[in-house]
Amino acid sequence: MGQILTEKQQASLGSIAREVSLQRKVSVYEADSPAHSVFIVKAGMVKAFQDLSNGRQRVLAFLFPGDVFGLAEDGRYVNSTQTVTPTVCFKIPIDALTDIFLRDSELELQFLVKVTHELREAQRQQIILTRLGARARVAMFLRMLQRRHGNESSRIELAMSRTDIARYLGLSSESVSRAFARLSREGIVAFPSLHVAEIINRSQFDRLARAA
């Protein structure tokens, strides 16, 4: 959920941040539990999700290095988070953070900018979630991952599971599977292994993924 902080800001936070290392598939915090800390991903990957009443799970965001998460509402976390891969996070007590905000208005503004940016991402996500077919959603998802990883290489790492992708895109895992298969069949994207995607036909891919 967000943009990276500058190194200067990370340093500024470093004094109060504690570094925590987590294995894969480990819970960082649970929804509705008291919010004591804010986190910043240093390395690895985290997913933010919500368990729905029908037993299903909705993935709200994947969090990459530099992303902030754990900003609470009314002192409680509003969603659950879990590591996807082994992950290192900065953990910042909320009290200390608000203290810093009082002195460092600039840093606070950065957080505001960051949250604003996350809001945009969520709105973009809303667009993806409707009025787009399964293969277009998958294409946009791949494009998003590509962007997040910075490199413009046609090779994309897919650390998360197919079911998590489905839960993020609002599709059944079967539909995701079929969309992957179709992209592959059409020669647009190849999948050398389960966790790697490679864009073959860039123009076709862009046309699909540039729907929003």
Place this chain on the structure above:
Amino acid sequence: MGQILTEKQQASLGSIAREVSLQRKVSVYEADSPAHSVFIVKAGMVKAFQDLSNGRQRVLAFLFPGDVFGLAEDGRYVNSTQTVTPTVCFKIPIDALTDIFLRDSELELQFLVKVTHELREAQRQQIILTRLGARARVAMFLRMLQRRHGNESSRIELAMSRTDIARYLGLSSESVSRAFARLSREGIVAFPSLHVAEIINRSQFDRLARAA
């Protein structure tokens, strides 16, 4: 997109805010244009939307009195806004706002809280947009309007058009029509006129609308 500011905060902003009156269906600002001001709705209603490449339009949010909009990214607005009804807005130059933030860290924090809250709303919206049938989406939409209007009365004003509702819920306008018709047929909600809804069977309605 958001929560209301306290009166004190509105007063604090009043010194630099200019009041603008707009007729209905008038553009407030266009996506990608330089962002000079932030707006707060004083009275009326505004929609935030994005025009998609396929010529369609996606409504991202409806803005009510107290809501803030126009927080930009990279100095440019990221979506377009247009009044739905005749509207009065406070218009605040961004430069002046950031100046105030430097002196009033508390106010800045309020903005942060507000944007965080909007992010939650957007995420909730994401859940509504998938895995929910058309009538459930419409029911949740009506419940949202009811909440925003404050009153717990069973009478709900629908200032926006059916097509805008459709664009907000990620449905075709025909599906919205059918969902309304079905709710009416089932005796759950009545529609005395195009722009008024009245909840008849509260328990049934709540069961539908409380899906998320």
Place this chain on the structure above:
DNA sequence: CGTCTTATTGAAATGAGTCAACCTCCGTGG
């Protein structure tokens, strides 16, 4: 009062969900 936009309704088609079977990968322990 007429015209233009917006809303409703019907019939048909499309695409995603579900259920169920099968396969593949990976970690585990023999």
Place this chain on the structure above:
DNA sequence: CCACGGAGGTTGACTCATTTCAATAAGACG
């Protein structure tokens, strides 16, 4: 090192809700 077992992934057949297309009706506005 290989065999096993289980979780996650793929594929097919079927169902059903929503979209689309098309025609009609109702509001809004001059």
